[in-house]
Every structure is written in C-alpha cells, then in structure tokens.
Amino acid sequence: LDNVDLSLHSGQVSAILGRNGSGKTTLLRSMAGFQPYQGKVGVCNASGFEQAVLGMVFQNPDLQLFNPSVKEEILFRLTRPDLEFYSWLLDGLDLRRYENTPPLLLSEGEKRRLALATVLMRSPKHGILLDEPALGQDKAHKEMLMMILRAVASAGYVVAFATHDLELAAQADRLILLGAGSVVASGTPKEMLSDGKVWEQVGLRLPEWVTT
16 A cells, blocks of 8 residues: 555445455555554544544454354353344344354355454444455345445444445445555545546456446
C-alpha cells in the first residue's frame, strides 16, 4: 500500500475490489491491526479520534477455527454470552444444524459463515472487516450474508469486505477500487459500474451483465 487515504462510514456496507495483488488483504489486515503499517487507523466520533477496534474474518477461515464444535467455537471464552444473539446468529447464518459439528468438517462457505459468527459474537467496538466472504457461498447464502452485514451496519458499525464477486459488491452502499496499492476510485455502485474506464485503468473489465 502507498499513501492510502480512506474514510469508511458507520451505517454503510463498503466493498473493496481490485486485481490480485492490488492490496485488498493488506488494507484489511492493516485496518484490523494484524499487519504493521505507517500512519494512523482510527475512528472519529463525538469524543474525538481513537484507535480503531475492528473484528476481521480472514480469507482462510481455518486460521480462526480450532474448537471441537460449532457451538464451542462461537462461545469460546465468553463468560456471560448473549444466548439470544447466539441463537440469532445460528439462524441468520444457517448454522443451526451444525451446532454440534466439528468446524473443520464444514464446507468452505460454512466455515466462513462460522468465522463471521465468532467475530460478531464478540461485538467488536467499531465494526467488522471480511476478506472474500463470498467464496463457497451459493446465491441464497450470499443473500443471508448481505442481510447480516446490513443489520450490523444499521446498528451503527463500520462494515467492509474485500471481494472478487462483483454481483455481491454491487449490493453494497459503496465500492472502493484499488490498483497498485492505492485507492483509484470510490463511489456508489451506480456511479462506479457506469464508468468502464476506471476499471480498465486497473486492468479489470466489467462483465456483460453490467454493460448490457
């Protein structure tokens, strides 16, 4: 990344796009504090500027899953868990049937939804970041995912995800396009998807369903 100046807004779902190697994962890992960086990542609110506290769902969910069952994974080390919220997550992410299943026996899409449940159960102070959440998800589960992300954003949190899935990204409130480690453009899906030149600038072509 080089000289990235980016503001994400609470209440919005933002999608980050770009070619492989453009810096999407590095940006998310830096914002979440998992990667060293120079500069500041913080939150501006009524009380001023404070360090950002963001939960992150990794591209490889196996890095986040290590308990013997889905239930134990979500509730790990929570002394007084909100069981009503836990139940809502099971249903909202279609994990109820796997409650007693070892996480590593789940499909890749199910693992990603489980990793999201573990992050949300811990209520990160300012929001959540997701790296390629659409991988392994069918259409119905992508709709479930967006429902959850919109619910989190509507509660006043920052929500951002990196993806190669343009159909999923088009459902976000804002698209952010990276190229060669910097932000090339950002705007609403309508604005961004009507400007083919900016995508060509970073070596991407819009699919036919966008241009026709």
